[in-house]
Amino acid sequence: MAAAGPTLAWRWLRREWRGGELPLLALAVTLAVASVSAVGFFADRVHRAMSLRATELLAADVVLVSPAAIPEARRSAARERGLAVAETLTFPSMVSTGDRLQLAEVKAVGPGYPLRGELRVAPAPFAPDTPRAAGPEPGTVWVDARLATALGVGPGDRLQIGAVERPVAAVLSYEPDRPGDLFTLGPRLMMHLDDVPATALVQPGSRVTHRLLVAGSETGVADFREALEGRLTRGESLQGVRDTRPELRVALDRAERFLGLAALVSALLAGVAVALAARRYAERHLDTAAILRCLGATQARVTGLFATQLLLVGAIAATAGVAIGYLAQAGLAALLAEAYPGPLPLPSPYPALAGAATGLVTLAGFALPPLLRLREVPPLRVLRRDLAPLPARARAVYGSALLALGALVLWQAADARLAAYVLAAAGATVVVLVAAAYALVSALRPLRGRVGVSWRFGLARIARRPGQSVVQVAAFGLGLMVLLLLTLVRGELIEGWRDRLPPDTPNYFLINVQPDEVAGVRAFLSGHGVAEPALYPMVRGRLAAIDGRPVSAEDYEGARAKRLVEREFNLSGASRPQGDNRIVAGSWWEAGETALPQFSVEEGLAGTLGVTLGSRLRFQVAGQEVEAPVTSLRTVQWDSFRVNFFVVTPPGVLDGFPTTYVTSFHLPPERPEVLSELVRAFPSVTVLDVEAILSRVRHILEQAALAVQYVFLFALLAGVTVLAAAVQSTLDERRFESAVLRTLGADRRRLLAGLLAEFATLGALAGLLASVAAAVTGVALARAVFDLDYVPGPGLWLSGVGAGLFGVALAGYLGTRRVLSHPPMESLRAG
């Protein structure tokens, strides 16, 4: 008899399938799994692509930086783990041609460089460029646009570098691992590593930086890092994707959050759809369970039968869902192929497992409570139809199912705060919708006497089953809220995020402007359409002590803090704070306090270094010391690309120290000749082309935004299934009801009007409340996660109510249309 169990369940499942009972549930689960795993697969691939992109900015997965030659042991440590290695050597050197001289940052690159990303070269400065897989051939050099302009050379010309003369083969336009500190950049000359000895430039004691670039499998890289960490000698440091380029890390984190949110929304909607389908499934089987009990099935048998069926449905749906999800993400990847220069990496199997597990857990969480109800159905129900299991207990189990969903959401989001915001918003929406639905029910009662028969019937349907109406309104409302979040709020948030880098963001920095050139540079820039060019003095200094305590890198935990302490700071004097600065503690100095030593420190830096208002900082500047208290903390919007400094003093405090000047400005990209002119007029001034770096960053951000949109498309689909499931869950009852009404003489038009009245009312209410919830959620998300100020426009309210009213009326009509044409006799007989 025990052996007959699963077989019976399987046969039963096939019959139920044929009878049209289970496909709805299976479809809900399939869609749930499909959307979650498609999102998972796609997010996984995008994430991997973005990680690859990020490693591109290192030209490797991890880089060992050292002031001394890299010992062979380090190289073999990487090779042993199957990792690719490449080496670079950078040092400053004078480069000349004829009577022209220019200090350049020379970078010698070995075979294999770059391990990640690509180099791009052009035939002339600022001309269209093409990619190159490797650096210059031995015996030739590449120069960047600045060096080419400064020296007036191009491909074919010869340059003197140390002891050798080399021909210029191309103009280097893009170099993936350009150092992050914009202010230390000199013009670039790139050569082959094998040519370095011949230049005789690298001698013992020379200021050079050796880099060992390492790339390969994730595990190999992690292993390599682990093996080296803690065993680094003085001066050696490891740089991974996460340790460098804070602006890129911020972009990656934001993109990950967006994708996490998308996956989370799909999971949430899937849960609602499964809940509705499972509820319907259970209600349909109350009688069947009673008959089974009557025919001799034990409670365990009933539970087993339905649980096995559900497990089978779940397994089938999960498999189908993962397959559909995989296909769907492949389609998305194809859509995005143009946006990605290379192929997207293959997804890991993890999202398949995560998707299937999410589906099964959701199914179990929401289908088991009604199942347990089925087991409680008394056999006496065959004689007394009104006997149904107690709903109170089922409600308690639904609570635990929601908890399970919450846990799933948390797992999907991998970010407690983000999950909490969305769950809180969804939970609040449900609570508000429940309250509003009950309010509607009571508000409708007096209305019913004053409206036509169709409206009366529509309103009566809402009022008669308050519980069911609440579920529908809650589902519509939640679905709509998510749709609103996905379309309007999402669009506005992404726009806000993208608008962080406005089109007129300064795209060039001028550094190394000598004090006697300031007036000339300002005049030159004004003459070329730059409004009020501002040049800022800059003094380099090393942080020596905080509150009299000498600082050293060992005192700090974080990589950023260590690097900040080891590096030279750029100090500046200013009478007024930069436009994008905000004083968050203390106060900026008065106009008269010009010579009173004091510091204004950027808030984030202060936090990293443990500096507070009133701390005394001591800087070493050109062999002298400057010590002063911190009198204000500021926030700085770094991505404004204005000239900003971590540490600022009143003007005059830094008088007498060696000073250069800095400015940034926006130059339309179609006017590159201005730059050449500038460089010729002020040979020692260094021009930094922010545009090149900026456009890479923007490109990455745009790709991330596009990916997010497509990911959200799936959540949108899941939202539609919730609406469909909600309508479907009422079909049986509607069929019977409309049959009764038709036998009483109601015509099709009447029935239709009644349906529309009902759905329009439900939809308008759900839409209004969804708008409120989406607005609140959007503002909360914008503030807390995306660090934006978001004010929802009137469009949100209009589209919320409009979409609710028309969407639900249309969905209701499409979903129930067949009921209207269903032969009443069949319904009555089946009922």
Place this chain on the structure above:
Amino acid sequence: MERPSPPPILRAEELGKRVTSPEGTLEILAGAGLSVAAGESLAVIGESGSGKSTLLSLLAGLDLPTSGRVWLDGTDLTTLDEDGRARLRGRLVGFVFQSFQLVPSLTALENVMLPLELAGRDDPRPAALESLARVGLAARVRHYPSQLSGGEQQRVALARAFSTRPRLLFADEPTGNLDRRTGERVSELLFRLNEEHATTLVLVTHDPGLAGHCGRTLRLEGGRLHAEPDRPPGAGPRPGA
């Protein structure tokens, strides 16, 4: 009249059923008792609302009495839990209900196979087909309940009830939802199958005509069972009833 009878297959003693509802306490049964021998056919008649269905549910172990006891094939139902009673039902009992109680998502054949499958029969199909053939529905095996008329549905229910060859068959108003002619045909079929299978039949009805087909009739009144005057089997309704 005393005769050396085999132990009764169904016996009830002092059955009481009291239900509490918002309107107050209702005593449906108060000291009802009966004894049914194997192979016997018994009709219980009574007014609508007299508690016939309640009595049947207690006798079949679908519900528990507030007082008194029921023995089914020598087993005291009140000592079993619901699962125990379910197993006993599956082994011994068949049902025919006024509202047919077919599983709507299963075809006629699948409905008939159901109790066989629950009993763990290896190959329920031939037995179910045969059972359906006996009620004259061999041509309708693939039809769903909604595609069958009331009489046909009840015939499927009969086929299902007899498919496991139960020793005891409970029927609650088996013709109550049918028109007179269809009802007569169904009841004819019921009694014929009952005879062929030598099943013990307990039939509950308010229709004295239907009761007249049974060997013995008890009247449920005031929560108790009263013997009806003996009549020859197969006799028509009493004059003046």
